[in-house]
Amino acid sequence: MxxxxxxxxxxxxxxxxxxxxxxxxxxxxxxxxxxxxxxxxxxxxxxxxxxxxxxxxxxxxxxxxxxxxxxxxxxxxxxxxxxxxxxxxxxxxxxxxxxxDLSPGQRRALGERSRFVEINQRALDFFHERLLSDEGEVARTYLRDRGFGREEAEAFSLGYAPNDWERLSRALVSEGYDRRDLVRIGLAVDNKRGGLRDRFRGRLIFPVLDASGDPIGFGGRVLPGLDYGDFDPPKYYNSPETPLYRKQKVLYGIAESRAGMASTGEVLVCEGYTDVLALHQSGITNAVATCGTAVGAEHFRVLARYVNRVVLAFDADEAGVKAAERAATEAAAVDDEARTGSSSERFQVRVLGLEEGSDPADLVQRDGPVALREALTAAEPVTGFLVDAELDRADLSSDEGRATALRAAVRRLGDEPDPELRRVWARTRIADRLGVSTQWVARTAQRVGVTLDREDGVAAGVGLARRGGGQRGRLTATPPPEAALQRRVLRVALQEPDWLPEEWWELTGDDFTHPRARSIHDALTAAGGAGVPLEEVLAAAPDDDVRALVRAVALEVADPPDTPESAAGEVRALRERALVARVAELDERVRTVNASTDPEAFRALNAERFELEQQRRALRTARD
The missing domain is CATH 3.90.580.10 (Zinc finger, CHC2-type domain)
Structure with a gap:
Protein backbone atom coordinates (compact mmCIF):
# COMPACT_ATOMS: atom_id res chain seq x y z
CA MET A 1 0.00 0.00 0.00
CA ASP A 101 -1.50 9.90 -0.83
CA LEU A 102 -3.86 7.09 -1.80
CA SER A 103 -4.99 6.80 -5.37
CA PRO A 104 -8.69 6.02 -5.91
CA GLY A 105 -7.73 2.44 -6.75
CA GLN A 106 -5.70 2.08 -3.56
CA ARG A 107 -8.54 3.47 -1.48
CA ARG A 108 -10.85 0.89 -3.01
CA ALA A 109 -8.30 -1.88 -2.33
CA LEU A 110 -7.95 -0.78 1.29
CA GLY A 111 -11.70 -0.87 1.77
CA GLU A 112 -11.90 -4.13 -0.13
CA ARG A 113 -9.52 -5.92 2.22
CA SER A 114 -11.46 -4.77 5.26
CA ARG A 115 -14.68 -5.90 3.61
CA PHE A 116 -13.27 -9.32 2.66
CA VAL A 117 -11.87 -9.90 6.17
CA GLU A 118 -15.28 -9.00 7.61
CA ILE A 119 -17.03 -11.52 5.34
CA ASN A 120 -14.54 -14.24 6.22
CA GLN A 121 -15.01 -13.49 9.90
CA ARG A 122 -18.76 -13.83 9.52
CA ALA A 123 -18.25 -17.16 7.67
CA LEU A 124 -15.93 -18.32 10.47
CA ASP A 125 -18.62 -17.49 13.03
CA PHE A 126 -21.23 -19.32 10.95
CA PHE A 127 -19.11 -22.48 10.69
CA HIS A 128 -18.18 -22.38 14.38
CA GLU A 129 -21.80 -21.98 15.45
CA ARG A 130 -22.76 -24.97 13.28
CA LEU A 131 -20.01 -27.09 14.88
CA LEU A 132 -21.44 -26.44 18.34
CA SER A 133 -25.04 -27.06 17.25
CA ASP A 134 -26.88 -30.36 17.01
CA GLU A 135 -26.07 -30.78 13.31
CA GLY A 136 -22.35 -30.50 14.11
CA GLU A 137 -22.34 -33.78 16.04
CA VAL A 138 -20.82 -35.64 13.08
CA ALA A 139 -17.85 -33.23 13.07
CA ARG A 140 -17.50 -33.31 16.87
CA THR A 141 -17.48 -37.11 16.76
CA TYR A 142 -14.61 -37.05 14.26
CA LEU A 143 -12.69 -34.62 16.50
CA ARG A 144 -13.26 -36.79 19.58
CA ASP A 145 -12.05 -39.85 17.68
CA ARG A 146 -8.85 -37.93 16.89
CA GLY A 147 -8.42 -36.92 20.53
CA PHE A 148 -9.64 -33.31 20.23
CA GLY A 149 -12.31 -31.59 22.28
CA ARG A 150 -13.95 -28.25 22.99
CA GLU A 151 -10.65 -26.61 23.99
CA GLU A 152 -9.02 -27.22 20.59
CA ALA A 153 -12.23 -26.24 18.78
CA GLU A 154 -12.28 -22.91 20.59
CA ALA A 155 -8.53 -22.23 20.37
CA PHE A 156 -8.48 -22.72 16.59
CA SER A 157 -12.08 -21.58 15.87
CA LEU A 158 -12.88 -24.90 14.19
CA GLY A 159 -16.19 -25.18 12.37
CA TYR A 160 -18.59 -27.36 10.45
CA ALA A 161 -19.91 -26.69 6.95
CA PRO A 162 -23.39 -28.23 6.70
CA ASN A 163 -23.93 -30.89 4.07
CA ASP A 164 -25.99 -28.49 2.02
CA TRP A 165 -25.30 -26.74 -1.27
CA GLU A 166 -26.04 -23.14 -0.29
CA ARG A 167 -26.58 -22.70 3.47
CA LEU A 168 -23.64 -20.32 3.96
CA SER A 169 -24.31 -18.36 0.77
CA ARG A 170 -27.96 -17.80 1.65
CA ALA A 171 -27.06 -16.69 5.18
CA LEU A 172 -24.43 -14.19 4.04
CA VAL A 173 -26.53 -12.74 1.20
CA SER A 174 -29.47 -12.34 3.59
CA GLU A 175 -27.19 -10.28 5.83
CA GLY A 176 -26.45 -7.90 2.98
CA TYR A 177 -23.11 -9.15 1.73
CA ASP A 178 -22.45 -8.83 -2.01
CA ARG A 179 -22.78 -12.12 -3.92
CA ARG A 180 -19.77 -11.20 -6.07
CA ASP A 181 -17.61 -10.79 -2.97
CA LEU A 182 -18.50 -14.30 -1.81
CA VAL A 183 -17.19 -15.66 -5.10
CA ARG A 184 -14.05 -13.46 -5.07
CA ILE A 185 -12.92 -14.68 -1.65
CA GLY A 186 -13.64 -18.33 -2.40
CA LEU A 187 -16.63 -18.98 -0.14
CA ALA A 188 -18.98 -19.67 -3.04
CA VAL A 189 -18.93 -20.46 -6.75
CA ASP A 190 -21.32 -19.28 -9.43
CA ASN A 191 -23.55 -22.18 -10.47
CA LYS A 192 -23.98 -20.57 -13.91
CA ARG A 193 -27.73 -20.36 -13.42
CA GLY A 194 -27.57 -17.10 -11.56
CA GLY A 195 -27.25 -18.72 -8.17
CA LEU A 196 -24.48 -19.53 -5.72
CA ARG A 197 -23.13 -22.84 -4.51
CA ASP A 198 -21.13 -23.15 -1.29
CA ARG A 199 -17.51 -24.16 -1.87
CA PHE A 200 -17.36 -26.01 1.44
CA ARG A 201 -20.06 -28.62 2.07
CA GLY A 202 -20.20 -31.40 4.66
CA ARG A 203 -16.73 -30.73 6.02
CA LEU A 204 -14.85 -30.04 9.22
CA ILE A 205 -13.60 -26.48 8.75
CA PHE A 206 -10.15 -25.19 9.66
CA PRO A 207 -10.07 -21.37 9.47
CA VAL A 208 -6.74 -20.02 8.21
CA LEU A 209 -5.63 -16.77 9.85
CA ASP A 210 -2.85 -14.40 8.87
CA ALA A 211 -0.17 -13.31 11.32
CA SER A 212 -2.36 -10.57 12.77
CA GLY A 213 -5.26 -12.97 13.40
CA ASP A 214 -7.50 -11.98 10.48
CA PRO A 215 -9.30 -14.89 8.74
CA ILE A 216 -8.05 -15.07 5.15
CA GLY A 217 -9.23 -18.51 4.03
CA PHE A 218 -10.40 -21.96 5.02
CA GLY A 219 -9.52 -25.60 4.76
CA GLY A 220 -12.07 -28.40 4.93
CA ARG A 221 -11.95 -32.16 5.52
CA VAL A 222 -14.62 -34.65 4.54
CA LEU A 223 -16.27 -36.49 7.42
CA PRO A 224 -16.88 -40.23 7.82
CA GLY A 225 -20.55 -41.03 8.08
CA LEU A 226 -21.81 -38.25 5.80
CA ASP A 227 -23.62 -39.10 2.58
CA TYR A 228 -22.10 -37.15 -0.32
CA GLY A 229 -24.32 -38.84 -2.91
CA ASP A 230 -22.71 -39.82 -6.19
CA PHE A 231 -19.97 -37.22 -5.66
CA ASP A 232 -16.62 -38.50 -4.40
CA PRO A 233 -15.10 -35.41 -2.80
CA PRO A 234 -11.36 -35.00 -2.16
CA LYS A 235 -10.41 -35.61 1.46
CA TYR A 236 -9.06 -32.05 1.90
CA TYR A 237 -10.19 -28.92 0.12
CA ASN A 238 -8.69 -25.45 0.54
CA SER A 239 -9.66 -21.91 -0.39
CA PRO A 240 -8.58 -20.93 -3.91
CA GLU A 241 -6.15 -18.10 -4.63
CA THR A 242 -7.88 -14.86 -3.63
CA PRO A 243 -6.84 -11.27 -2.84
CA LEU A 244 -6.38 -12.46 0.77
CA TYR A 245 -5.26 -16.08 0.42
CA ARG A 246 -1.96 -16.85 -1.35
CA LYS A 247 -1.07 -20.47 -0.68
CA GLN A 248 2.65 -19.91 -1.32
CA LYS A 249 2.70 -17.58 1.71
CA VAL A 250 0.00 -19.09 3.95
CA LEU A 251 0.92 -21.05 7.08
CA TYR A 252 -1.81 -22.63 9.14
CA GLY A 253 -1.49 -21.89 12.84
CA ILE A 254 0.86 -18.93 12.51
CA ALA A 255 -1.37 -16.58 14.52
CA GLU A 256 -1.81 -19.19 17.26
CA SER A 257 1.93 -19.96 17.29
CA ARG A 258 3.35 -16.44 17.48
CA ALA A 259 3.93 -16.51 21.24
CA GLY A 260 5.51 -19.97 21.10
CA MET A 261 7.79 -18.96 18.25
CA ALA A 262 8.81 -15.72 19.97
CA SER A 263 9.72 -17.51 23.20
CA THR A 264 11.70 -20.35 21.56
CA GLY A 265 13.11 -18.71 18.42
CA GLU A 266 12.10 -21.91 16.60
CA VAL A 267 9.20 -23.26 14.54
CA LEU A 268 8.24 -26.79 13.50
CA VAL A 269 6.68 -26.97 10.03
CA CYS A 270 4.27 -29.88 9.56
CA GLU A 271 2.05 -31.03 6.72
CA GLY A 272 -1.48 -31.14 8.12
CA TYR A 273 -4.03 -29.17 10.08
CA THR A 274 -4.55 -31.88 12.67
CA ASP A 275 -0.79 -32.19 13.18
CA VAL A 276 -0.77 -28.59 14.37
CA LEU A 277 -3.75 -29.19 16.66
CA ALA A 278 -2.15 -32.29 18.19
CA LEU A 279 1.16 -30.56 18.80
CA HIS A 280 -0.41 -27.50 20.40
CA GLN A 281 -2.55 -29.81 22.52
CA SER A 282 0.62 -31.46 23.85
CA GLY A 283 2.29 -28.14 24.64
CA ILE A 284 4.33 -27.76 21.44
CA THR A 285 2.93 -24.31 20.68
CA ASN A 286 5.40 -23.34 17.96
CA ALA A 287 4.05 -25.62 15.20
CA VAL A 288 2.57 -24.51 11.86
CA ALA A 289 1.63 -26.25 8.61
CA THR A 290 1.68 -25.43 4.93
CA CYS A 291 -1.71 -25.49 3.25
CA GLY A 292 -1.51 -28.07 0.50
CA THR A 293 1.82 -26.95 -0.95
CA ALA A 294 5.52 -27.55 -0.34
CA VAL A 295 7.40 -25.14 1.90
CA GLY A 296 8.98 -22.45 -0.27
CA ALA A 297 10.77 -19.11 -0.32
CA GLU A 298 7.69 -17.08 0.60
CA HIS A 299 7.07 -19.30 3.62
CA PHE A 300 10.68 -18.76 4.73
CA ARG A 301 10.29 -15.00 4.33
CA VAL A 302 7.28 -15.10 6.64
CA LEU A 303 8.97 -17.33 9.22
CA ALA A 304 12.19 -15.31 9.26
CA ARG A 305 10.21 -12.46 10.82
CA TYR A 306 9.63 -14.59 13.92
CA VAL A 307 12.39 -17.16 14.37
CA ASN A 308 15.97 -18.00 13.48
CA ARG A 309 15.49 -21.77 13.35
CA VAL A 310 13.03 -23.71 11.19
CA VAL A 311 12.63 -27.46 11.70
CA LEU A 312 11.01 -29.33 8.82
CA ALA A 313 9.34 -32.70 9.37
CA PHE A 314 10.38 -34.91 6.43
CA ASP A 315 10.36 -38.65 5.86
CA ALA A 316 13.78 -40.13 5.07
CA ASP A 317 12.37 -41.51 1.77
CA GLU A 318 12.93 -40.15 -1.73
CA ALA A 319 10.01 -37.75 -1.50
CA GLY A 320 11.36 -36.39 1.78
CA VAL A 321 14.82 -35.93 0.28
CA LYS A 322 13.42 -34.04 -2.69
CA ALA A 323 11.39 -31.82 -0.35
CA ALA A 324 14.52 -31.11 1.70
CA GLU A 325 16.50 -30.29 -1.46
CA ARG A 326 13.86 -27.82 -2.55
CA ALA A 327 13.64 -26.28 0.91
CA ALA A 328 17.42 -25.79 1.06
CA THR A 329 17.43 -24.13 -2.35
CA GLU A 330 14.50 -21.86 -1.51
CA ALA A 331 15.98 -20.81 1.83
CA ALA A 332 19.36 -20.09 0.23
CA ALA A 333 17.65 -17.83 -2.32
CA VAL A 334 15.97 -15.86 0.45
CA ASP A 335 19.32 -15.62 2.25
CA ASP A 336 20.71 -13.37 -0.49
CA GLU A 337 17.91 -10.88 0.16
CA ALA A 338 17.97 -10.98 3.94
CA ARG A 339 21.68 -10.88 4.77
CA THR A 340 21.60 -7.13 5.31
CA GLY A 341 20.86 -7.08 9.05
CA SER A 342 23.46 -6.28 11.69
CA SER A 343 22.99 -9.56 13.56
CA SER A 344 25.45 -12.38 12.94
CA GLU A 345 22.90 -14.97 14.09
CA ARG A 346 21.90 -17.08 11.13
CA PHE A 347 18.58 -18.53 10.07
CA GLN A 348 18.95 -22.29 10.40
CA VAL A 349 16.93 -24.84 8.45
CA ARG A 350 16.96 -28.26 10.09
CA VAL A 351 15.28 -31.58 9.45
CA LEU A 352 13.40 -33.72 11.95
CA GLY A 353 14.13 -37.21 10.68
CA LEU A 354 11.04 -39.42 10.95
CA GLU A 355 10.24 -43.03 10.25
CA GLU A 356 8.55 -43.54 6.90
CA GLY A 357 4.85 -42.76 7.13
CA SER A 358 5.22 -41.08 10.53
CA ASP A 359 4.66 -37.46 11.48
CA PRO A 360 5.42 -35.29 14.57
CA ALA A 361 1.94 -35.86 15.98
CA ASP A 362 2.50 -39.65 15.83
CA LEU A 363 5.75 -39.20 17.77
CA VAL A 364 3.97 -37.17 20.45
CA GLN A 365 1.13 -39.67 20.78
CA ARG A 366 3.52 -42.62 20.96
CA ASP A 367 6.37 -41.25 23.13
CA GLY A 368 5.03 -38.00 24.60
CA PRO A 369 5.91 -34.31 24.14
CA VAL A 370 9.25 -34.62 25.95
CA ALA A 371 10.44 -37.05 23.27
CA LEU A 372 9.44 -34.64 20.53
CA ARG A 373 11.22 -31.73 22.23
CA GLU A 374 14.35 -33.85 22.47
CA ALA A 375 13.99 -34.74 18.79
CA LEU A 376 13.62 -31.05 17.91
CA THR A 377 16.79 -30.24 19.83
CA ALA A 378 18.61 -33.00 17.95
CA ALA A 379 17.21 -32.05 14.53
CA GLU A 380 20.07 -31.95 12.06
CA PRO A 381 20.95 -29.17 9.62
CA VAL A 382 19.37 -29.69 6.24
CA THR A 383 22.81 -29.96 4.63
CA GLY A 384 23.77 -32.88 6.86
CA PHE A 385 20.47 -34.59 6.05
CA LEU A 386 21.19 -34.21 2.33
CA VAL A 387 24.81 -35.40 2.65
CA ASP A 388 23.53 -38.60 4.27
CA ALA A 389 20.85 -38.91 1.63
CA GLU A 390 23.43 -38.78 -1.18
CA LEU A 391 25.27 -41.70 0.41
CA ASP A 392 22.08 -43.60 1.22
CA ARG A 393 20.90 -43.48 -2.39
CA ALA A 394 24.31 -44.40 -3.87
CA ASP A 395 25.67 -47.81 -4.85
CA LEU A 396 28.56 -48.21 -2.40
CA SER A 397 29.34 -51.76 -3.43
CA SER A 398 31.63 -50.67 -6.28
CA ASP A 399 34.61 -48.33 -6.56
CA GLU A 400 32.80 -46.33 -9.23
CA GLY A 401 29.71 -45.98 -7.07
CA ARG A 402 31.74 -44.83 -4.05
CA ALA A 403 33.62 -42.28 -6.17
CA THR A 404 30.36 -40.87 -7.53
CA ALA A 405 28.87 -40.76 -4.04
CA LEU A 406 31.97 -39.01 -2.68
CA ARG A 407 31.74 -36.23 -5.25
CA ALA A 408 27.98 -35.79 -4.72
CA ALA A 409 28.31 -35.73 -0.92
CA VAL A 410 31.16 -33.22 -1.01
CA ARG A 411 29.17 -30.90 -3.26
CA ARG A 412 26.33 -31.06 -0.74
CA LEU A 413 28.83 -30.34 2.01
CA GLY A 414 29.75 -27.08 0.28
CA ASP A 415 26.25 -25.75 0.97
CA GLU A 416 26.82 -25.78 4.75
CA PRO A 417 27.58 -22.20 5.92
CA ASP A 418 29.40 -23.28 9.08
CA PRO A 419 33.06 -24.05 8.20
CA GLU A 420 33.57 -26.05 11.39
CA LEU A 421 30.66 -28.33 10.53
CA ARG A 422 32.05 -28.81 7.02
CA ARG A 423 35.36 -29.98 8.49
CA VAL A 424 33.71 -32.31 11.00
CA TRP A 425 31.26 -33.78 8.51
CA ALA A 426 34.04 -34.38 6.00
CA ARG A 427 35.36 -36.92 8.51
CA THR A 428 32.27 -38.25 10.33
CA ARG A 429 29.64 -38.29 7.58
CA ILE A 430 31.77 -38.93 4.50
CA ALA A 431 35.25 -40.32 5.21
CA ASP A 432 34.16 -42.75 7.92
CA ARG A 433 31.10 -43.87 5.94
CA LEU A 434 33.06 -44.49 2.73
CA GLY A 435 36.16 -45.91 4.42
CA VAL A 436 38.52 -43.29 2.99
CA SER A 437 40.87 -40.79 4.65
CA THR A 438 39.83 -37.25 5.53
CA GLN A 439 42.70 -36.03 3.35
CA TRP A 440 41.18 -37.86 0.37
CA VAL A 441 37.84 -36.14 1.03
CA ALA A 442 39.65 -32.78 1.25
CA ARG A 443 41.42 -33.38 -2.08
CA THR A 444 38.13 -34.35 -3.70
CA ALA A 445 36.54 -31.20 -2.27
CA GLN A 446 39.32 -29.10 -3.75
CA ARG A 447 38.77 -30.69 -7.16
CA VAL A 448 35.03 -29.92 -7.12
CA GLY A 449 35.55 -26.38 -5.76
CA VAL A 450 34.47 -26.85 -2.14
CA THR A 451 36.63 -25.33 0.64
CA LEU A 452 36.79 -27.10 3.99
CA ASP A 453 39.28 -24.78 5.75
CA ARG A 454 38.01 -22.81 8.75
CA GLU A 455 39.40 -19.60 7.25
CA ASP A 456 36.89 -19.93 4.47
CA GLY A 457 34.36 -17.72 6.31
CA VAL A 458 30.77 -18.28 5.30
CA ALA A 459 29.99 -20.36 2.24
CA ALA A 460 26.91 -19.93 0.14
CA GLY A 461 24.04 -21.65 1.89
CA VAL A 462 21.11 -21.36 4.20
CA GLY A 463 21.55 -18.26 6.34
CA LEU A 464 19.12 -15.46 7.03
CA ALA A 465 19.98 -12.59 9.35
CA ARG A 466 17.39 -12.52 12.12
CA ARG A 467 15.86 -9.13 12.85
CA GLY A 468 16.70 -7.66 16.21
CA GLY A 469 19.28 -10.21 17.36
CA GLY A 470 21.65 -9.73 20.25
CA GLN A 471 21.28 -8.11 23.67
CA ARG A 472 20.89 -4.37 24.01
CA GLY A 473 19.95 -1.87 26.61
CA ARG A 474 22.60 -2.52 29.26
CA LEU A 475 25.14 0.03 30.46
CA THR A 476 27.52 -2.80 31.29
CA ALA A 477 27.16 -6.37 32.56
CA THR A 478 29.17 -5.71 35.74
CA PRO A 479 29.49 -1.91 35.92
CA PRO A 480 32.49 -0.31 37.61
CA PRO A 481 31.63 2.23 40.33
CA GLU A 482 31.89 5.19 37.95
CA ALA A 483 29.50 3.63 35.43
CA ALA A 484 27.07 2.60 38.19
CA LEU A 485 27.02 6.13 39.62
CA GLN A 486 26.47 7.66 36.18
CA ARG A 487 23.61 5.23 35.53
CA ARG A 488 21.92 6.13 38.83
CA VAL A 489 22.16 9.84 38.05
CA LEU A 490 20.71 9.32 34.56
CA ARG A 491 17.93 7.18 36.04
CA VAL A 492 16.85 10.10 38.24
CA ALA A 493 17.09 12.51 35.29
CA LEU A 494 14.80 10.28 33.21
CA GLN A 495 12.39 9.12 35.91
CA GLU A 496 12.22 11.91 38.52
CA PRO A 497 13.67 15.11 37.01
CA ASP A 498 12.01 17.24 39.72
CA TRP A 499 14.39 15.66 42.25
CA LEU A 500 17.52 16.95 40.51
CA PRO A 501 19.55 19.51 42.49
CA GLU A 502 21.11 22.61 40.92
CA GLU A 503 24.41 20.75 40.44
CA TRP A 504 22.79 18.68 37.69
CA TRP A 505 22.86 21.68 35.37
CA GLU A 506 26.61 22.08 35.95
CA LEU A 507 27.30 18.58 34.59
CA THR A 508 28.43 18.26 30.97
CA GLY A 509 28.69 15.35 28.59
CA ASP A 510 32.39 15.02 29.44
CA ASP A 511 31.46 14.20 33.04
CA PHE A 512 29.77 10.99 31.84
CA THR A 513 32.91 9.03 31.11
CA HIS A 514 31.28 5.68 30.36
CA PRO A 515 30.51 5.61 26.59
CA ARG A 516 26.94 4.35 27.00
CA ALA A 517 26.19 6.79 29.80
CA ARG A 518 27.54 9.57 27.60
CA SER A 519 25.26 8.48 24.76
CA ILE A 520 22.21 8.66 27.05
CA HIS A 521 23.22 12.09 28.34
CA ASP A 522 23.78 13.32 24.78
CA ALA A 523 20.28 12.14 23.77
CA LEU A 524 18.77 13.80 26.83
CA THR A 525 20.61 17.05 26.09
CA ALA A 526 19.66 16.97 22.40
CA ALA A 527 16.00 16.56 23.39
CA GLY A 528 16.13 19.65 25.62
CA GLY A 529 17.39 18.34 28.96
CA ALA A 530 15.89 16.64 32.00
CA GLY A 531 12.13 16.97 32.28
CA VAL A 532 11.24 16.52 28.60
CA PRO A 533 8.92 13.60 27.72
CA LEU A 534 10.63 10.26 27.22
CA GLU A 535 9.23 10.19 23.69
CA GLU A 536 11.37 13.22 22.80
CA VAL A 537 14.52 11.70 24.30
CA LEU A 538 13.99 8.53 22.27
CA ALA A 539 13.43 10.59 19.14
CA ALA A 540 16.71 12.45 19.77
CA ALA A 541 18.71 9.21 20.19
CA PRO A 542 20.88 8.48 17.14
CA ASP A 543 20.10 4.76 16.76
CA ASP A 544 18.19 1.77 18.12
CA ASP A 545 20.99 0.79 20.50
CA VAL A 546 20.92 4.15 22.27
CA ARG A 547 17.11 4.09 22.32
CA ALA A 548 17.28 0.68 24.01
CA LEU A 549 19.69 2.09 26.61
CA VAL A 550 17.43 5.07 27.28
CA ARG A 551 14.40 2.81 27.74
CA ALA A 552 16.34 0.47 30.02
CA VAL A 553 17.36 3.30 32.36
CA ALA A 554 13.97 5.01 32.15
CA LEU A 555 12.17 1.80 33.19
CA GLU A 556 14.76 0.52 35.66
CA VAL A 557 13.47 -0.17 39.17
CA ALA A 558 15.87 1.17 41.82
CA ASP A 559 16.78 -1.12 44.70
CA PRO A 560 16.69 0.48 47.19
CA PRO A 561 14.22 3.01 45.75
CA ASP A 562 15.49 6.46 44.82
CA THR A 563 14.46 9.37 47.06
CA PRO A 564 14.88 13.13 46.60
CA GLU A 565 17.71 13.04 49.14
CA SER A 566 19.53 10.10 47.53
CA ALA A 567 19.07 11.66 44.09
CA ALA A 568 20.66 14.92 45.22
CA GLY A 569 23.52 13.01 46.83
CA GLU A 570 24.20 10.98 43.66
CA VAL A 571 24.27 14.07 41.44
CA ARG A 572 26.59 15.90 43.84
CA ALA A 573 28.87 12.88 44.08
CA LEU A 574 29.15 12.76 40.29
CA ARG A 575 29.79 16.50 40.14
CA GLU A 576 32.47 16.16 42.85
CA ARG A 577 34.22 13.41 40.88
CA ALA A 578 34.17 15.65 37.83
CA LEU A 579 35.73 18.47 39.84
CA VAL A 580 38.42 16.15 41.22
CA ALA A 581 39.27 15.05 37.69
CA ARG A 582 39.42 18.68 36.55
CA VAL A 583 41.71 19.62 39.48
CA ALA A 584 44.03 16.74 38.61
CA GLU A 585 44.13 17.97 35.03
CA LEU A 586 45.02 21.49 36.20
CA ASP A 587 47.76 20.11 38.43
CA GLU A 588 49.34 18.50 35.37
CA ARG A 589 49.19 21.78 33.47
CA VAL A 590 50.63 23.77 36.41
CA ARG A 591 53.65 21.49 36.42
CA THR A 592 54.31 22.36 32.77
CA VAL A 593 54.14 26.15 33.26
CA ASN A 594 57.18 28.16 34.38
CA ALA A 595 56.06 30.69 37.00
CA SER A 596 59.01 32.97 36.21
CA THR A 597 58.64 33.13 32.44
CA ASP A 598 54.82 32.94 32.28
CA PRO A 599 53.49 34.23 35.61
CA GLU A 600 50.09 35.24 34.16
CA ALA A 601 49.31 31.72 32.97
CA PHE A 602 50.59 30.29 36.26
CA ARG A 603 48.30 32.58 38.30
CA ALA A 604 45.29 31.87 36.07
CA LEU A 605 45.69 28.12 36.42
CA ASN A 606 46.05 28.33 40.19
CA ALA A 607 43.07 30.67 40.48
CA GLU A 608 40.94 28.22 38.51
CA ARG A 609 42.21 25.35 40.64
CA PHE A 610 41.36 27.27 43.83
CA GLU A 611 37.83 27.96 42.56
CA LEU A 612 37.26 24.31 41.74
CA GLU A 613 38.54 23.24 45.14
CA GLN A 614 36.11 25.65 46.77
CA GLN A 615 33.24 24.15 44.76
CA ARG A 616 34.35 20.63 45.70
CA ARG A 617 34.44 21.46 49.41
CA ALA A 618 31.01 23.05 49.19
CA LEU A 619 29.68 19.90 47.55
CA ARG A 620 31.25 17.73 50.21
CA THR A 621 29.62 19.88 52.90
CA ALA A 622 26.23 19.64 51.16
CA ARG A 623 26.55 15.85 50.88
CA ASP A 624 27.55 15.48 54.53
Missing part, protein backbone atom coordinates in the same frame (compact mmCIF):
# COMPACT_ATOMS: atom_id res chain seq x y z
CA UNK A 2 1.58 3.28 -1.15
CA UNK A 3 -0.53 5.48 1.10
CA UNK A 4 0.77 6.48 4.49
CA UNK A 5 -1.20 6.50 7.69
CA UNK A 6 -1.51 10.03 9.01
CA UNK A 7 1.06 10.79 11.69
CA UNK A 8 -1.58 12.41 13.91
CA UNK A 9 -3.57 9.16 13.82
CA UNK A 10 -0.51 7.08 14.70
CA UNK A 11 0.22 9.23 17.74
CA UNK A 12 -3.41 9.51 18.82
CA UNK A 13 -3.88 5.74 18.58
CA UNK A 14 -0.76 5.10 20.64
CA UNK A 15 -1.96 7.49 23.33
CA UNK A 16 -5.36 5.82 23.42
CA UNK A 17 -4.02 2.25 23.50
CA UNK A 18 -3.42 0.48 26.80
CA UNK A 19 0.04 -1.07 26.32
CA UNK A 20 -0.37 -3.21 29.44
CA UNK A 21 -3.56 -4.74 28.06
CA UNK A 22 -1.90 -5.51 24.73
CA UNK A 23 1.15 -7.10 26.36
CA UNK A 24 -1.01 -9.03 28.86
CA UNK A 25 -2.35 -11.06 25.92
CA UNK A 26 1.14 -12.59 25.64
CA UNK A 27 2.48 -12.76 29.20
CA UNK A 28 1.12 -12.44 32.74
CA UNK A 29 1.95 -9.07 34.30
CA UNK A 30 2.06 -8.32 38.01
CA UNK A 31 2.25 -5.03 39.85
CA UNK A 32 5.77 -3.90 40.81
CA UNK A 33 5.51 -0.43 42.30
CA UNK A 34 4.29 1.95 39.62
CA UNK A 35 5.21 -0.54 36.91
CA UNK A 36 4.32 -4.08 35.85
CA UNK A 37 6.61 -7.10 35.56
CA UNK A 38 6.35 -10.49 33.91
CA UNK A 39 8.20 -13.19 32.00
CA UNK A 40 9.59 -11.90 28.73
CA UNK A 41 7.64 -13.07 25.64
CA UNK A 42 10.76 -12.64 23.49
CA UNK A 43 13.03 -15.14 25.24
CA UNK A 44 12.77 -18.02 27.69
CA UNK A 45 13.35 -17.08 31.32
CA UNK A 46 12.32 -18.29 34.77
CA UNK A 47 12.70 -15.02 36.69
CA UNK A 48 10.65 -12.04 35.44
CA UNK A 49 12.85 -9.36 33.92
CA UNK A 50 10.29 -7.84 31.54
CA UNK A 51 9.10 -4.41 32.76
CA UNK A 52 6.17 -2.35 31.48
CA UNK A 53 5.53 1.29 32.34
CA UNK A 54 1.83 1.84 31.48
CA UNK A 55 2.08 5.58 32.15
CA UNK A 56 5.01 6.24 29.82
CA UNK A 57 3.78 3.60 27.37
CA UNK A 58 7.03 1.64 27.09
CA UNK A 59 8.39 -1.81 27.93
CA UNK A 60 11.91 -3.14 28.38
CA UNK A 61 13.38 -6.57 29.12
CA UNK A 62 16.45 -6.44 31.32
CA UNK A 63 17.29 -9.99 30.27
CA UNK A 64 17.45 -9.82 26.46
CA UNK A 65 17.33 -6.06 25.89
CA UNK A 66 14.15 -5.97 23.81
CA UNK A 67 12.07 -2.85 24.37
CA UNK A 68 9.93 -0.16 22.79
CA UNK A 69 6.38 1.11 22.59
CA UNK A 70 3.13 -0.66 21.81
CA UNK A 71 3.88 -0.66 18.07
CA UNK A 72 7.33 -2.21 18.45
CA UNK A 73 5.82 -4.84 20.76
CA UNK A 74 3.25 -5.86 18.16
CA UNK A 75 5.93 -5.87 15.48
CA UNK A 76 8.24 -8.04 17.57
CA UNK A 77 5.77 -10.53 18.97
CA UNK A 78 3.70 -10.78 15.81
CA UNK A 79 6.33 -10.44 13.10
CA UNK A 80 4.46 -7.47 11.63
CA UNK A 81 5.82 -4.45 9.83
CA UNK A 82 5.03 -1.01 11.23
CA UNK A 83 1.92 -0.40 9.14
CA UNK A 84 0.51 -3.82 10.00
CA UNK A 85 1.12 -3.16 13.70
CA UNK A 86 -0.70 0.18 13.54
CA UNK A 87 -3.62 -1.33 11.65
CA UNK A 88 -3.88 -4.27 14.04
CA UNK A 89 -3.94 -1.94 17.05
CA UNK A 90 -6.58 0.20 15.34
CA UNK A 91 -8.80 -2.84 14.80
CA UNK A 92 -8.31 -3.85 18.42
CA UNK A 93 -9.33 -0.44 19.78
CA UNK A 94 -11.94 0.47 17.15
CA UNK A 95 -9.88 3.46 16.02
CA UNK A 96 -10.51 4.78 12.51
CA UNK A 97 -7.29 5.41 10.58
CA UNK A 98 -6.89 7.91 7.77
CA UNK A 99 -4.44 7.50 4.89
CA UNK A 100 -2.54 10.03 2.83
Missing amino acids: AGRIRKDDIEALKQRADIASVIADHTDLKKAGTRLKGLCPFHTEKTPSFTVDPVKGYYHCFGCGEGGDVYSFLMGVGGLDFTEAVEQLARRTGFELHYE
